[in-house]
Amino acid sequence: MTVIVREFVPDDAPAAVRVRRSAAPYTVTTPASMLNERRAAPPARRYLMLVAERDGEVVGYGNAGLVHEAPEPGQAFVTPVVDPAHRGHGVGGLLLRAAEEHLAALGAREVYAWVRDEPECLEFARTRGYRSTRTLRYLRLDLASAALPEPPAALPPGVELRTAADFAADPRPLFAADSEATADEPTDIPFGLGDYEEWLADTWEDPLLDRELTVVALVDGAVAAFSAAHTDGEGRYVSAMTGTVRAHRGRGLATLAKTESLRRARAAGCMEAYTSNDSANGPMLAINRRLGYEPCATEVRHVRSLG
Template sequence: MTLTVRPFADADADAVSEVLRAGLPHLLATPELLRWQAARALGPERFGALVAEVDGVPAGVARTGLLHESAEPGLGFVNLTVRPERRGRGAGAALLAAAEQRLAGLGATTAYAMVDDTPADLAFAERHGYRRGRRSLLLRCDLAAAPPPPEPEPGVRLLAAADLPDPRLLYEADLDVSRDEPGEVGMDEIGYADWLAAYWHRPDLDRELTTVAMVDGEVAAFTVGLTDSRHDHRCGMTGTRRPHRRRGLARLVKQAALGRAAAAGFRHSVTVNDAGNAAMLGLNATLGYRTIAAQWRYRRDLPR
């Protein structure tokens, strides 16, 4: 067996997306998304993927980059995926070493990783010096069973993001809501041009299924819809700006978005929740979401 680790190339997109789907079945991973991410190597995230090959066949991938939206400098991420049948043979360790070396070369002093809540994956992370942080839950719902959305109250207007007169309205709401998002890394330092490049122009962002509630000309609440344009729907960030909370707007936009996803032909929706976010977990439970898996965020201080 010959194991090699090398940078991702465009020609790898189909094979690497299959690796990601094999290792993370509920992840939206398309060749188009991988090529788009790779093209952002010179952007502020400095995204880069490394591929582990066994006898010339991709067996694993490490996705790396900088957490550039945080005001705290020196933070990076490394997320590993190895095909289930190839685990325990050195591909993960080789990828991790190369990924950490890349992050250190970018000036990162701390690496964050999302680790599946399985004994083998947790043991691997801890064996390599990573310390456990917050837990996230992966939830899934049957869109056919999702309840219909309530009627908006007077003064509230539901729109698809595609119908916004200016995407800056969503940017301002996203920046505002992200300051309160539970987590270990604050995400509050992204300019409008970088936000457009990183989020608005993502190939998996479905602007028709991303739903906003407008109040007095601003986005008061929103929920992000991500799809592979074919089979898989993922509900991304959902949030309400502080002056508009406790009015049921998060429920309104999320139920409307799920209804639109069902009408578009999607059968299921997946979302991720911080395990400590009781309010959102409660809302998702009433919408039919049930826990199907979990992950932990781990971190390691990189050698200088």
């Protein structure tokens, strides 16, 4: 059987989404969001999207690029994904090779990848020179039956809950809060969201972002915390990012925003909710446990030095 790896074209989006969903059912993606990934990628990312065909059928997807926001040059990422029904036929290896060649030509020195915590996936990474660094926990909530906390009878003084839709005319305050929260996330590659125009294209204009379900907590009129919601229109909801600016941490505002977002999502017809946290992110893991989330998958971060 013949396997061919080639560059992604827009018509590949439905098949590539099917592959992603089959390999990682705890993530949410749509053809529109995949096309936005391609459109919104800044030139400095040198973003490459690939598909793998086996006898004419798309059975694998991959992407790769530079972490251009990182303070140290030469950092890169790669994500090869193979439909589980087609593993063991060299598809993942060919996707990874093509992606690494692309990155090596750009001068990348270290390549990072998330690997499903399953024996065959971990062995795939190990035999290709990747070593593990940290873990990411995926959690699921049966939103249809979850016993979500009731909304408080009254909000704390000065606190107000709004949605991202209220910032449609000027989302810059959300960008500032997202930048500060992201900078403090546990990660192997420290980076910030320094470019507002990139954030608009990548995050604000992402078709998955549901602005009506994304809840923002204001304190005295300023953004203090937020919980960004992604939905796929098929009853699935993902907490894309929940964060609090440094000056207001420890007050329960992230929990307040996330819980309100989940209540709104259930009222809008979402049936299941997913979220993910680095294993070192104790505060968010604790919040999610209190909300009733249960572990559903683990991915292990791996890195390989090129050259």
